[in-house]
Amino acid sequence: MASKGIKDKVAIIGMGCTKFGELWDKSPADMLIDSAYEAIADAGIEPKDIDAYWYGTMATNISGLSVSIPLKSQYKPVSRLENMCATGSEAFRNACYAVASGAYDIAMAVGVEKLKDSGISGLDIRGILSGNDGADINITAPAGFSFIAPAYFKKYGLDPKQGKEVLARIAWKNHKNGALNPKAQFRREVPMENIMKSPMIAAPLGIMDCSGVADGSAAAIIVRAEDAKKFRSDPVYVKALTCITGPGHSGMYQDYDFTTNKETCYAAIDAYQQAGVTNPREQISMAEVHDCFTPTELILYEDLQFSERGKGWVDAMNGFFDLDGKLPVNPDGGLKSFGHPIGASGLRMLYEMYKQLQGKADKRQLENPKLGLTHNLGGLPWQSVAFVSIVGKELD
Amino acid sequence: MVGIVAYGAYVPYNRMDRKRIKEALGIPAAPGEKAVAGFDEDSVSMAAMAALDCINGIKPGEIDAVYLATTSTPYKEKQSATTIAMAIDAGSNVRTADFTNSLRAGSTAILAAIDAAKAGAKSVLVTTADCRMGAPQGALEQVLGDGAAAFVIGSDGVVANVVDTYSVSKEFIDNWRDNNDTFIRPWEERFTVAEGYNKIVMEAVKGIAKKTGLTPGDFAKIILYSLNPRHQMALAAAMGFQPAQIQDSLYMTVGSAGTANAPMMLAGALEEAKPGDKLLFVTYGDGSDAIIFEVTEAISSFKPVRGLKKHIESKASTMTYGTYLKLRNLVTIDKSRQVERLSPYVPAMFRNYKQNLSLYGTKCKVCGTPQYPRQRVCVNCQAKDQMEDYRFAGKKGKIATYTLDFLAPSDVPPTVLGAIDFEGGGRMICEISDCDPAALEIGMEVEMSFRRLYKVGSFSTYFWKARPIR
Incomplete structure (x- = not known):
């Protein structure tokens, strides 16, 4: 390698x-x-x-x-x-x-x-993203990531209501964590019911399935x-750094089924190899992952090898990724509570890992974490850049 | 003999019950419904769809000419027939022309095609479509509808021979639009019907009868342009035709689609015609053209992909008047928090016409993988510059996953999007049109449909979308 x-x-x-x-x-x-x-x-x-x-x-x-x-x-x-x-x-x-x-x-x-400042939801990057040939697809980021939801639900036998509940559980957890963080944009717990009933943005995703703008x-x-x-x-020592950038294969080739992000899978393999991590579910103490939309976090559990394929939703529902779970994910509240100022988010995730490893995470402090992971996903599920870092408090 | 070799039609999926006009405006409404071009349709896209319906089994490369007849082109200067030629992949060695500014343009184009075929052209594709507007609360708003028809005129495999033609041209104003008018301006109907429609059509029909010695009883059908079936039926009766001989005007199902009205009726008549039937096709507008066709034995060996009847039957009649107003840009929508789409760059459009208008992807000659958009390095085996052209239009697909995007800028949200897996390989992520969002599911079969993608700046851009098979 x-x-x-x-x-x-x-x-x-x-x-x-x-x-x-x-x-x-x-x-x-x-x-x-x-x-x-x-x-x-x-x-x-x-x-x-x-x-x-x-x-x-x-x-x-x-x-x-x-x-x-x-x-x-x-x-x-x-x-x-x-x-x-x-x-x-x-x-x-x-x-x-x-x-x-x-x-x-x-x-x-x-x-x-x-x-x-722009007064719009998101970025004005007209002409940068596209070829501007008059045929650019009219798609937003939540729509691109919501492609995951029906595909995942169908593959793993979740009915739409069950699936919606799994997604809501992820948002619920992140808001619960964010409520404890004075630097977060949103500092309120949100009841499951409100999340599930929030206005539709990109079906089946409601506004509460989406990270904020900040x-x-x-x-x-x-x-x-x-x-x-x-x-x-x-x-805090750097154990692994990678940023896998995909060839667009998943958007052009039928073997990709929209229940995973290949770039993240490759980034995870690379990062674990660099850091010498052989059992991420056991060895990673905590993670800050790219919860831009709830289905993204759902598949990341599996792509980062925290959960077995098809079992991420079960772990999510069982509280495995909660602040008091075995592998807390987004202990600082995630993009969900912070919003997503693009250039700052990755460093914000690292900031939480750094503070946790130093024992300075206040009400969110986890018990003696050893290794923290951060992850970003840029683009759309089928064509993306995926970053993974692993940091730790001790030299090996 | 020269005649019609192939025929087809297109009717937009969405219909508005005329009752919706009554509900919204508090005025009496006529019965029936009108076909309304979608937010992503115009005369060019509808004509292209009719062309694809028509050229079933005909190789696009063998078409010598592509004509478009319409009074509603997107440009005053810039041809639209070229766009249709691209959509059907006719190649560049093809004669193209727009026939415009008259409701008679459909028959003018057919006559030009007949002349070309007589002069040796093998097959001339005539498309016609219209999408015209009467102002809200006026009579025209109710009677007009949108639609398209297409014919291949040639001399091989003729399903309906041209027996004879007769043309009348008259300086006469009944309905008109100047260069800046959004809506049609009608003159008083009692005058325009009595002195225009009735007399001018009569002159053409009498003219062709005299020229051929044929009488009303000789015809299986008269296919007579109709703005309002009351006047059409009365005129046909006055000329000696029985009600059963009068081809349905499409008033109840589509409305009068201007230039395309009589041609759509002709396509409908051909769907039901028997060998030996004589059809009297009569148009109206700045004069009148009469063409007599005689149906041949070959009629049973050609079928359009879908045809007029199936297009009429495949519909959603749920459109509200509010949606209609939005589709026609008759209400101002709050777009203050939307990012305006950039006007496209012409060289970028130019580079991608083959991909975007003809829907060509590439196929790797090394590993055989079809891919969209067009690639130089294979997405599967990474071979460089080993690609051949691969056309996705006409390929069936299945929905791999989908969403309803309520955030994407659109006058009629949600924007329906899907990942489409094509039979034979290849995947495309694109919009899905003409669908009931509640009926969408993974695995649903779709087909590709040519659409007006954006109207931005002064450009109309065209592209393909998936839609559930109609």
Whole structure:
């Protein structure tokens, strides 16, 4: 296998994350300054100590100048990158590689997205997504992911009502977790009944099956693993990083049945191999996964090998992924509670893993977690980019 | 002998009961229902669908010419027959023409095709469609409907010979639209029927009778253009035809589809015709054309894919007047929180016409995998540039999964979307049209249908959608 990974070569020594939500009074620069300075303070360093930056945003500003000008970084390299919903995670992955290579001592990954200003639900990326040949398909993200629901229900014998209940159970769990998180956009538990009766967005998905739209920013500071303890006693080590980008096969070839995300399956295999994880269901302590829509989280349980094929829904209903379950998924409340500012989400997920591993997750704190996993899925179930990271509190 | 080699028709799936007009506007309504082109249909897409219905068993590459007759083209400058030629995959070595601006354009195109066939053209495809609007609360709103018909005119395998033709041209105004009119402007009916329809049609029918020596009793059917069946029946009776001889005007089921009205009736008559039947086909508009056809023994060996009758029977009659207003852009919809679609780039359209209008994907010559959209590197075996063209139009498919998108910008949500698996391989993710959302299920059989995808900026763009088999 050509993917060797950089297990235990780099560590996170500082992180920052803004509150996510309708931040009408914050510009993208404001959010970026807030998350970056929280990370800098957390790491106990000075802004001038940072050697290079990786900036993740899907559609909020272009170029590294969007970082260097607000932060007044002094003539340092800033790369701007985009990889759909994995954008924030990709900023992190590339910063990690730069440090692991020895090119820099200290790097920052920072992600920002300003979604609410436009006044529309989602992103205005006309002309970027399509060939603009007059035949672009009129499909929204919830519709694309709702393709999973009827296919999964039929394959595993769930009637529509049962299926809807499984999906609602996922949303219910994430909101329950989010209610405990002061940085979440939505901080209320939502009764199952309200979730199941919410207005239809992309049948069978109601609005409560969809993640919200939010503004936000998050940042991480990365150093070589051997240097980490110079900065703090409880750094978090990077065990695996991958981002699998699919060839579009699933949208063109009939063997794909819309009950899985192949890119995530491959990303999981790659990440577990890098980290030396052989039994994810037992070895992964907790995960932040891309719950953009409830059916997405459902199939991710299986694609990430937390559940057997066709059994993800059973585990979900049995509370296996609840905060007090065996493998808590989205302990911070997930995209469901935070909303999804594209460039920031991946780093926000990592922020929760980092805090949990340090024992600083307050009311959400899990008992002595060892390994945390983050996952992003960008695109549509049949053509996507899938990111997986695994981080841990100890060097192997 | 030259004549009709093939025929077909198209009627939009959606119908509005005329009672809905009464309910909405509080005015008396006529009985019956009218066919209403969907949000994704116009005269070009309907004519293309009629063409595909018609050319059953005929190789598109053998068609020498494609004509479109309509008074409702999307462009004043830019031909529409070329779009139809692309939809049926006629190739580029084909003569195309739009016949427009007259309700008689359908017969004008048929006559031009007859002339071309007599001059040696092997097969000329004539399509005709209309989608015209009468202003709300007017009489025309009730009587008009949308639809299309198509014929192949040629000399091999003729199902109805052309016996003779007779044309009358008259400067006469009854209904008209100027370049900026949305709605038809009608002059007072008592004048236009008495001095126009009755006298001009009579002149053409008398003319052809005199030329051929045939009398009303010689005809199995008279296929007479009809805006209103009351006037049509009275005129036919005045010319000596019995009620049983008068081909149904489609008033109760479709409404009068302008240029396509008499041609649709002709397609309907051919579906029921017996060898030896003589059919008198008479159009009206700025004059009148009369054509006598004689049905041949070959009539039993040709069938359209679906034909007029089945198209009429396959329908949903649930349309409300509110939906009708939306489909015709007669109400302003709140789009303040929608992102407006970008006007397409012409070079991007140009590059993809073969894919988007003719529905060509590719098939890998190494592993045999059909794929859509068109690929250069095979999605299955990764062979580079080993592709041949593969046309998905006409292939049946099954729904692999589906959704109803209430969020996608649409005047008539939800947008129904599905993953379609084709017989013979290949998958396409596209819209599903003309369906009852409650009836959708995985495994449902669908067929591909040519549609007006977007009207954006000043462009009408066309593409294919799946729909449950009608």
